[in-house]
Amino acid sequence: MMQIIFERTGGIMGRKVSVSLDLDEMPSDQSTTLRRLVDESDLFTLDEEPIKTSRPDEFIYTITITTKTIQQTVRASDTSLPESLRPLLNELLTHTG
């Protein structure tokens, strides 16, 4: 199993967007893409909170991934984002309302 909770806050509008996904319940093409991007993001090796202080109006992203054996939360902002996370974030954004 794999669940992903994704949230984006901040930005000049301060508007939150979020989505909660259960990959087992999704169409397989979508969940396959997400599993690949999670793998490629090296998310499980990242610091939980790389943000020191956020810059005015930048977005703040929070991703929590839960599997059978592990749960990991990563928080990052536009200026502190590890490049490996970007493709996953962009994919997750397409799932938000």
Next chain:
Amino acid sequence: MSHRHSILCILPPYMLEQIAQRGTSGQRQTAARSIAASQQIRNKRRGLSLATFRGALHARMAATTLKQRAVYSANFSTQLPGTLLRGEGDDPVSDPAVNEAYNGCGDTYDVFSTAFGRNSIDNNGLKLISTVHYDKGYDNAFWDGEQMIYGDGDEDRPSTERLFNRFTVSLDIIGHELTHGVTQYEANLDYNNQSGALNEAISDIFGSLVKQYKLGQTAAEANWIIGDGLFTANVKGVGIRSLKAPGTAYNDFVLGSDPQPAHMRDYVTTIEDNGGVHINSGIVNHAFYIMAAELGGFAWQKAGMIWYTALTEKLTSGSNFQNAANLTYEAAAQIFGANSLEQKAVKNGWSQVGISITGIGSEEPTPTPIPDPIPVPPVSVPEQGQGCMTVLMRAFGLRK
């Protein structure tokens, strides 16, 4: 310092304007403030219109320019600053986002320079750097500590679904981002909770003033909207925030509704968005609007000057709303005199959003009658620690 002030005080207005434009940073700020206070006195005396005065000042300001701008494109990547597309003095290019960033920085620079005597973000001529076309589908603009960054909204979606235009489309957003830089070099307000909401409000306030200045609008004529023109026709809304009526800027099926409070009783406690910095700023925004509307005329001249003085001389990184109320009240007394109409307007603005002025100077003193007509002021030399304003106000008989 007192020596420098005494020189400024004895100078005629046109010299003050020259200093406001060309002096050292301290000289420029003092001179700009003297102009703001003395022009209303002179106008009253001679019946000169503000417009006449401003016209002459603008003509002189236009004669020299100190601003340095550079606009880059990230070409839809996140690499900063990207490719340089327009430097200072270069002709317009075919890309509207580049020209908007260039001109918007120029307009913002001009307001800070003309109205407040400030030379750029750091008051020392710092180059204004902007990057446009940041990332794909990036519906945001921000200040990264060194430069301004603008996305193109949701340019990656079909036009029937688009909610946002490019973020450079709103001059008030450019003013908002550049003002984050000014705040960083001045009060450096912590970007969380109330100090963060103050930081946000200051960007909205000066962002709105930049637009009002550009359009030549009085407080009564301005729409006080942030993000003017940012939404596409698919959105039910006029912008992202309203200083005049917080909480009413948008109410849309996709975007939801504007969450801003306009009063302390509706203050939102949250850990999101660094403690709701873009939400609770509505309270401070509205206090400013009420003050500016009460004072009338061009809002940058009095309301803006009061806040600029608080930002550059009084607020500190941990200041909260109560501190801002007390310190803007203090700034109003410093510029316009204790118990002046301006100081009363500051107090009224805060009171209408649920914040009372506290501390020394908050009690109503006995009103001092203002003598009229005012004689030509004698030249006086300030004592140690006295600002030019004190001397000026005293000379004009507005202060004991």
